[in-house]
Amino acid sequence: MFQDLLPLALWVADAEGRVVRWSLAARDLLGHTPEQMVGQDANRVLVPEESREPADRLTRKVRSGAAVVARLPVRHRDGTLVELEMWHCPVADARGRTGVLTMAAETASVGRLRAAPAALEGLKGLEVLEGLFAQSPTGLALLGSDLRFLRVNEALARMDGVPVAEHVGRRVREVVPGGGALESVMREVLDRGEAVVDRRHTAAGSAGPGQQRTWSCSYAPLLGDGGRRVGVIASLIDVTEGQRAHREAEQARRRLALLAEAGTQMGSTLDLTQTAQEVVRVLVPRLADSADVQLLEEAVAPDETAASAHGVVRRTAAAFTDPAAPADGLAVGMTFQVPPGSVYEQVIGAGRPMKLYLTDIGPLIPAPGADRLRDYLRARVGSARLVPLVARGTVLGAVVVTRTRDREPFDDQDALLIDELVARAALNIDNARMYGRERDAALTLQRSLMNPSLPTVSGLELTGRYLPAGDHEVGGDWFDAVALSGDRIALVIGDVMGHGIHAAAVMGQLRTAVRTLARRDTPPDQVLRFLDAAVADLGDNEMATCLYAVHDPLTGRCLISRAGHPPPVVADERGAVAFLDGPAGPPLGVGGQDCEIQQVFLPPHSLLAAYTDGLIETRGTDLDEGMRRLAQALRHPGHPLEQVCDELLAQVMPEVADDDVAVLLARALPR
Template identity: 85%
Template structure:
């Protein structure tokens, strides 16, 4: 009946000025349907041009925190203007910003009403939002049915009671209202959680409060609105968790597997997991999966801790040291996880199986006292079990939920692949280094007229290539000096290097001329395939004349430093590398005076990505200013001061000093 006397329109405008709610009463009064208006600019659709300045002032007042009653013409759908009495109060929009809740009645209808309280009661009955009006003592004066449904207390039983009497434990809400009353400033979107003790009944509310002003502007109470945002909050939290999970996966993609070093890869795994997903992470690798084939049998069932991180300072570090090994007992949880290749969750009473070996009572006591949940995840890559990762959370943290376990398993699966890549690369590197050492005998012979020394260095700990050097005693006291560089790295490059070294030795002992040696090597490299390529320098020194015959195939120029410290790079074309076609190479004759140095090297000594080649050549020349120093010392200085700090390629150097006759 009251609705017939005074129809009340309700609409909500967000902080951007767009309509987000339009009631049926508003449709009846102004002709616009919710479908037509929701999402539209409220001022453009509803406010006549001549009244927009007034509307802007009202909005600014409401956003400052005050509830305002004002008369404002509103445009009807048919184009006419309807004078309306409107009540504006602040309300939080979906993004937590201050919007406007407008309740309006046609002015002509209001003027027919003698009792303003009836209008207020109509407002409360129309609102789908929980509304309340409280006096200066913060006791309820009015509440609507929506608020009654929220707190489960009939409307009539609210009058004269405090918030804490209706909802025990809601003291925080009363404190906020006291602040609004004392300061005269609205509080918008204060989040309050009820039923926290029971997750199934827990609700989240967006509460907004504004001072209620009397005719003279004095604060006579508080107007309150409550909106249930539980579902929206849950959706927001789930979206935020999903965003964090995606961010962590993206970060893991850049952090894990950044190198092919097994230890660093294991360390990267625990850095990703701790502390965001877990309070500890322990990477344990099976020795038989990591060890060479000939030693794997003796390491069956043994795991070694490759990396670990524990946020709890009370964790017994002596039992958790990286490098420790332990035998996995048959039938244990560890064995089950690694045999089946499936992850497993452990809780409170199951913590004991986290300790696969006896004699660690202190660790067992710590785990029982501090750990609330754990997950054991096997490291499986390409069908091979490499070990397991153990992650735990302390009792003060929630156990792993389904999303946590999915994310942990995904990260461990990625880690397994990275660890397996590092494992296979390490094995290949070791095999390549072994092959190279077996094929390249770095022990140089004692020859006539020359003092010799040489070095080979792989590119850091990760790369083995096809660089090599050699010296071969020839007839008539002559000496062949050889240095070369096979393109590529690994076992294949080392094997090609071995073939070229053998071919050079065979050709040299047949007294083949330098130019013909390179032509024969070019054919040999071409026979290996279209993608094979190498550089080489071949020189023959005659101690009788002091001359050297030097031929190059794409190789960097050698350096000659006389006993006065004058340094010169050999002029002349380097020629094409080996393997690009049968072409004649220029043979140069140079004189090597007594006490002078002939320095040959591969390009890894002077060249690296992103640097100027000329800089490397200048560093090499500067390092040869004192050719009279012992040959071994000169060689060490070259590698220490000329070679780039971060080497991209392996390096070979061969130094020859001419001896006086």
């Protein structure tokens, strides 16, 4: 056949002009192999210097959307020039930008062209290359102004699953599924005279039903005499595999991003309920349409009540994006018994996730009056998964995730991602659970060791406060007052380094030691020396600060010693404020304690305020600013003492406390 005698070269350049495809026919015609050409600047390698300017103009015209036929000399690999008849068409490159598809044949080899169809007579500059349609691997079609096929190649016929002859004379919508939308695009190309590049079209492929394929379609107007638009040239490239790979890569990127985000969002606190809510926020709506976190009561309840809560789960957090979901059956805090023999019991028992089917959904909602919820789940849920919360070998509960019928079901990758997120959530929930138990134990221990009630004594009015750092931190701050002989009273406030049960236990030991030393009438500096030795005996890493004072109501004299503790402040009845001068001394446990005894007088109605450093020190806040606020808060010492204490905490305490706080106030009474 004649077309076999007319080699047709094909190459594709991206938007930057670099070759991304080089056919074997191009190698035979111009001598350059695909390995030599891919990645090269096409114009720099192929176009001689004297033809560079018209070649650049041609390239710009194609990238603006026009299909161009031209005759240009092209450089062979051996340096000789080859005159080529070329057809250039805009196509999309890998990044969606406009590149150039070039098909070419040697001018000397072009003999007599096949007579063009009557409908195409007079096309401006048209020299249709013999063999163009037959040899191109790209789907190509010529359509007249009525958008009926005039000519198609075998590549396009294979894409459509319709023989070449059955295309000619028919409209696109009569041949291609969804062709009406394609016709609208081509009509726009004809009306505006502007090319459309890389319009994606997805439909059933010729391989059979259910085999969806995606094509990148580009259209350019065909110009006749006087620039009249007489038809459309269409090129189609099957991008199904590339599209699928891109989609899978994008899904993998989103999954990795979700895992990274989950690492920062989940477990941001050690609050059990908030941690469960964070799990829900990570899953919904990006990965699921609903997420329901249900914790076993026996796993999170106190030990003394766990036995009575066997098999009971509590909804701790939930989110349902579907507005049709019945809110009354999905309330957070609801409890129900795991149905014996149900899928739920199997998952809890085995600790392995499971895909749920419609028949599994009903038994998961055993509560009386939940028929409306069961009906909703059966009607709306298209895919569901039940994943146990397992941490350190213990099943803490389960998470139920669903997608509605409007969304694609969970695939295997979705299931793996959900299981991984729930596994991470289980560790965070278990951390919160264990921390909550430790905090409760520390708080119980602290309350048992530190009696918050202060004695009624002559000469002083007393009040104090202890505030943990937020709802989840219990430390070793404490205060106390001990009645001594001669109506004197010992005042003490201290701060053990660290938090939790250990800090509370050390605090209890120091409080007991102080009371013992005080009742022996030990001077303040000696009390701190004994405490320093006691803390050192507890270990190298133990440390505490302490202030110890003895007040004599008969003289108004107050003797004070400090070990690394912040200075107390005295406010007289007029509101004049002064901090105690002098060195604080090293903290307890450091050794070499050489505390000084400082003396201050407390006239009637004056106020002594002692505190731990958590009151005035926070990250990012200047210490002087904290002391200034404290002094300002004591400008009205004549207010009721409880009110003074509350106002002090309200004005001085930071919004977000980094440490626990103890405050001890003593006001001198008239003699």
